Amino acid sequence: MAPELYGRRAEIAAVGSLVGRLRTGRGGVLALTAQPGLGRTALVEYARAICVPIPTVQRTAPAALPQEGPLLVCVDDAHTWRPADRSALLADLRRLPAERPVAVLLTLAEHHVGVGELGGLTILHLGPLDDSAAGSLLDRLTRGAADPDVGAWLIREAAGNPRLLTALVTALTPDQLAGRTPLPDPLPGGEAVLHDYAAPLDTLPRDTRALLLLAAAAGEREPEGAGADLALLVRAGGDPTGLAPAEALGVVVGAGGRLHFPHPLLRRAVLHGTPIARRRAAHARLAAAGRDHLARLVQLACAAGDHDARLASALAAAAATPRPHAERSAALARAAALTADTALRTDRLADAAEAARQAGDPVRARALLARTAGAPAHGGVHQVRGLLALADGPAADAREALLTAAVLLPPEPARHALIGAAEAAWAMGDAAAYREAMTRVPACSDDASLEAYRAGMCAVLSGRTAEGHALLRRCLAALPRTAEPGGLLRAGAAALVVGEVETACAAGARALAAVRAYGPEVLLPRALEHLAYGELRAGRHTTARAHALEGLRAAHRTGQPNVAACLHAILALAASVEGDAEVCAGHAAAAAAGAGPHGLHQAATLAVWAVARADLAAGRPGDAAARLAPLVAPGPRRGHFAVRMLAVPCFVEAAVQAGRTAEAHNATAEFTRWTAATADRLAPAQLARCRALLAPPQQTEAAYESALVHHDRSPGEFERARTQLLFGQWLRRGRRTREARGPLRDALVGFERCGARAWADRSRGELRAAGEAVAGEPGQGPLAALTPQQQRIARHVAEGATNREVAVRLSVSHRTVDHHLRNVFAALGVRSRVELSRLLAGDGGLPDRDEEIAAHL
Incomplete structure (x- = not known):
């Protein structure tokens, strides 16, 4: 077998x-x-x-x-x-x-x-296994019994080596694999594999092996793959002439004054194959030759053979100074290893895990927490677990862990735990849970901006909108003095609530710059998400897409799939404007796949809204209305409390075109109440558009004109163009074709300016139906002999739409479609819908779906 x-x-x-x-x-x-x-x-x-x-x-x-x-x-x-x-x-x-x-x-x-x-x-x-394949092997070896955090660390330590992974699993007890008892450090079981890696080194000269030992020992305090400083190795007694034989054998690479092992197991093999006394001597020489205080202490810790309270305290103190978070984590982990007292060791492991989390290394953070297994309940441990779950786990679990942490922690860290619990509740779409967590946040006398944000958000979500907006504007007033990324992101959120979209974008841009300059790395995808969402609300879909794509890469790199789900939703919304239906569907599916298991209601709502908007752009109002109806209506399936009202104008447009006018009236009534309370600057124009769609004929024109006046007072090229398109359609249906051309031209220009290709195509079609040729369009092929209305009907029928579906899309009667379709068949010399489809596909009048899909991959 x-x-x-x-x-x-x-x-x-x-x-x-x-x-x-x-x-x-x-x-x-x-x-x-x-x-x-x-x-x-x-x-x-x-x-x-x-x-x-x-x-x-x-x-x-x-x-x-x-x-x-x-x-x-x-x-x-x-x-x-x-x-x-x-x-x-x-x-x-x-x-x-x-x-x-x-x-x-x-x-x-x-x-x-x-x-x-x-x-x-x-x-x-043969290369190393990827994480997915290694995870499948681990499941087989453990029969699925390994704790996820333990499993992730085993996969990291095995470095894609299946024999090493098997050995590591075999060496652990069932309790260690299940996370009930701490993992040993270092992990046992890899001796045979590391011996095989070290075997080629035996042929190297003695000076070369001594240089490699120093390089491997120096790497104990460096991020994996960073290499060792050659100048430090020379000061510690290494002979640089020993480098050439090692490079010739391929076990080390010298570049930029640093020595790199091409594979992490090679570095570990060098240390493993050296007697412990020589390893400690190498660490001691590196400590004596070092010029960085923290680096010297780490090397002394590596040379230590037992608990050393004095050295551990020195390491912890040095790690408290401003340093890269990865270095702080490594130092605190060493300090914990030197600490005999259980409570103090747990404190240091929790701090080391938090530093690893902020460095964007959740696998290491969880592995450090796994070393606290069996220890008494600890606020810091619960807080880091909760923050990790907020980035990669069910939002409800994150909330509970952070609430538990807040009970165990002193006031200052408890404040941050409660703010994290509120963020989890926001992601879940639970306004009451958000208010509960924020209400429990201890008063902060030295941070008026945070206190204003806390009180303002609670007031808004309690229905005291005016009071809440006044408090949140105090938070914005402090924005010029704010430099900390977390404070800038809160200010950006406050700006969106009070309708200051440009201020939100400015706060997001400053937060992004601060994170790039000073860290922490873990905030990079979140800063990009906030900025992209603000730009989306401001109508800058192209820049929103660019920032969201960068954020998506950062989220994958730092292990934050929950943020990735939100970014996929933003990308789906951007694609729904730009007209990339396949791209929109792909991002929406990715958002839903991440949002569903982790209860991320906001990301799920945004994804559904995006697909519905793409349906509208493609002339499928029935589909759009069906998607949005549960989100905008009261009830258990309603959308996220901060998003559902934003989707109402889309629903009203789709519902009116699909004949669901009663539901459109109900949604508009609630949107009216929301518009009176919100500071969203687009809402009055969108409300006027909804009223125009539902108004009796004698009031429709005035309602559209009122909407356009409101648009003149607010940003949003895309939304203004949508109103102009609907106004032009209404005029054309009323046989006022000459008057319809002006709004339709304006709509086309607006859509083209914001890159909304599918919406621009709809505007062109309406202009053709209004009897106006559109500059720059390709030839119509066999359709050139048809009227603009016949061309539109022919295209829809060739794409597979029924006569009734075409009537809904074009806002005409079923009989009108029947009449025009008979004339189309006669003019083109075809006898069936199949022949019409083949004719248009052969002439390029229909898109090639395979090519269209490939273009987006």
Whole structure:
């Protein structure tokens, strides 16, 4: 039976191809090279299993290749052969005729392969497993019993090496795997794999090995992959002339005055293969040669053999000074390891975990928290767990953890825990829970801006809108003096509540600049999310998309899928304006996939709104109304309290066109009350547009004109163009085609200016229907002989719409569509809807969906 392999699709295909050639009577050679533990032997076992009933032989020593076949010859670990024997084998393989039914699978360790040694052969390099494949292997090894935080750390420590991951899991107890007892530090079980990694180093000169030991020891305080400072190594006694042999062997790379190990396991292998007394001596030399106080203390901690309260206190004190959060985390973790007192050790582990979280390394943060397993309830531990869950976990879990932390913490950290609990409630869409958490925030006499924000948000969500807006404006008044990223993000949120969209964008831009300059790294995706959302509200969809895409990359890099879900929702909204229906649907699906399991109601609401707006742009008002109706109506399925009213104008437009006028009236009534209380500057214009859509004919024109007057007083190119489009449509339906052209032209220009391609296409179609040629349009092909209205009907029918659906989209009667369609068939010489579709598709009159989808990938 073939072994189960994870993350080896390309390798399995290559081995399968070799065996397939053998089954057709042809041979071949495949050389697999890899670092130790990556699965060379497993692939050989796989090849032997799938080769049945073809015979296989295993070669572990020199022997002549068989003359007859079909036969699979497996030569595993050929690097262990004597060089002369291996050279003879490789020479034979190069002369092996393809017609001879003998296939050879050869494996070698990567560091033992000489330059050009495998020339002329097909070579496949095995790389590390990705995290997904490693996670699947871990689930099989533990039968799904590993605690998620423990599992993430094991995957990180295994560095994609399946044999090392297996060894690490085997060495842990069930309680350690389940997170009930602390993980040992360092993790046991990887000795054999690290020994194999270190084996090539034995051939290096003594001075080279001494330099590598110093480089590996120096890396104990550096971020993984940062390398070691060569000048420091020289001051610590390293001989720089020893670098050349190590570089020639490929175990280290010198660049920019630093030494880098090409793989993290190589650095760990160097330390593991050195007696502990020599390792400690190397750390001591680095401490003496160091010039940075914290770096020297970390090296002294590495050299220490037992608990050392004095050194631990010095490390903790040095870590409290302004430093990169990753360095602070490493120092505090060392201080915890030197601390005998359980309570103090837990304090330091919690601080180390928080510093790792702020550095954007949630896996390390959770691993540090795992070392506190079994300790008494600790406020700092609960706070970090809650903040981690706020970024990657159910929002309800984050809220409960942070509320628990607030009870256990002193006033100052409790304040931050409660603000985090309020953020979790906001993400959940639970206004009452938000007010509860913010009400419990202790008064802050030295931060008037925070107190104004707390009181203002509570007042707004309690229905005391005027009072709340006045308080939030105090928060904005302090904005010029605010430099801390968290305060800037709160000011941006306050600005949106009081309708100061441009102020919100300015606060978001300043927060982003502050995070980029000073950190913490964990706030980068959140700052980009706030800025992108503000720009979206301001109508700058292109810049919103750019910032949201950057935020999405940062969210993935720092392990914040909850923020990623919000950013996907923003990108879906931007795409719904720009007319990229496939892109909109993709981002909306990604937002929903992240929002659903974690209860992120705001992201879910924004995603639905985006898809509905794309439906409207594509002329599917029925679909749009069906999506939005539950969100805007009262009841348990209603949308997020901060978003649902923003979607009402879309719903009213869709509902009126879909014939759901009663629901549109109800939504408009609630929107009227909201507009009277809100400071949103677009709301009066949108309300006037909703009233125009529902007004009797004699009042409609005045309502649209009133809406346009309101638009003149507020920003928002896209929303103004939508009002002009609807006004022009109404005029054209009333046979006032000459008057309709002005609003429709203005709508087209507005949509083009903000990059709303699908909406611009609708405006062009309306202009054509109003009898005006649109400059810059491509030729109409066979449709050129049709009237503008016939062209529109032909396109919709060719796309698969029924006559009734076309009538709804074009706001005409069903009989009108029937009449025009008969004339279309006669003019084009077609006899069916299928022939019409083929005619337009062949002429380019219909989009090629495959090409359209590919364009967005």
